Amino acid sequence: MINKIISFSIKNKALIGLMTIGLIIGGIYSMTKVPLDAMPDITNNQVLVITTAPNLGTEDIEQFVTYQVELAVANLPDVTEIRSVSRFGLSVVTIV
Incomplete structure (x- = not known):
């Protein structure tokens, strides 16, 4: 099979x-049309509130902390x- 291709x-x-020139031209055209930014969009600020209470179960953590x-x-x-x-002994609240 490979011998036939060669x-x-x-x-x-x-x-x-x-075909090679066509692929190169197509690649250059595609490269100019793809929206690519060096800096990612980081508009949303997020705050994580992490609290631990080693002796509380999941339901207690949710009720009393989360x-x-x-x-x-x-x-x-x-x-x-x-x-x-x-979770058991852990509460994580993400604020966006």
């Missing part, structure tokens, strides 16, 4: 050359989203 390429040098933090930050200006995770 022999075809050797016999049709002009065609292979034109929910209270969510209530406290809910009325802050420009808060668009609040995400939270409660």
Whole structure:
């Protein structure tokens, strides 16, 4: 199979050359059209509130820590989203 490709390429040098030039031109055209920025867009600021309470279970962490933090930050200006995770002894609240 590979021998047939090689022999075809050797016999049709002009065609292979034109295809290569076409690929290069297509690549340059695509490179100019792809929106690429050196600096990523970091418009959203995020704040993580991480609290630990080693002796509390998941439900207690959610009730006494996570929910209270969510209530406290809910009325802050420009808060668009609040995400939270409660685990055994750990509460993580993400404020966007």
